[in-house]
Amino acid sequence: MHLGPLVSKSARWTSCAAVMLLVATIFNYDIEQQLGPWIAPLFGVAIWLMFVASFFIDIIRQIKNKDKEGLSRHGFVLVDCIVILIAVFFPYREVQIFRDFNGKLEKRLEVIKLIEENKLPRPYKHDHLIAHLPKDLEYLSEGGGDVIISDKNYGQADTRMLDRQSLHVQFYLFRGFLGHYSAFEYAADDRPPFQASEAKQLRQMAKNWYFIAM
Incomplete structure (x- = not known):
């Protein structure tokens, strides 16, 4: 059974989660003002959990299926790591x-x-x-x-x-x-x-x- 398309789909989902995390990070201040001090942190945690879960699922699937070509071609892991660095260290506030x-x-x-x-x-x-x-x-x-x-x-x-x-x-x-x-x-x-x-x-x-x- 060929799982290449499944891996690619998983990688695309991870990238979508990465984009959502990046947007939530950049506009964190605006989101906090709109949702309030109690809901905004929960929203942020949900985005982080979704990203981390999809990231590790994608990594595990690629290792399990040895989809090295797909990893090299799309560079999703590198992009996701860059997103993590930006989300953690960028002085957005x-x-x-x-x-x-x-x-x-x-x-x-x-x-x-x-x-x-x-x-x-x-x-x-x-x-x-x-x-x-x-x-x-x-x-x-x-x-x-x-x-x-x-x-x-x-x-x-x-x-x-x-x-x-x-x-x-x-x-x-x-x-x-x-x-x-x-x-x-x-x-x-x-x-x-x-x-x-x-x-x-x-x-x-x-x-x-x-x-x-x-």
């Missing part, structure tokens, strides 16, 4: 953070101007630190379009009279269920965010801008 920052910077500066002019609605009477973005700008802050506003009076009950020289504004990138989040923070005084001492990750992206993960 860093790339996506910089892409989000640079791609939306101008629009976020427009929001800063609206805040300085007190033109953003603050829908929560109990918390004047929160302002809501207009519908067409909600994409600038994940999790509903809210931004967090503070100044040197941070922590006081009423911050409607903002001090522009010490204005800080947070735009969410990710909001978890347990209080964890990551955000870009505008700092008019170019000082680190007020929560810097508690941050898991803190990086200055540009003058007056920080990335913070809590």
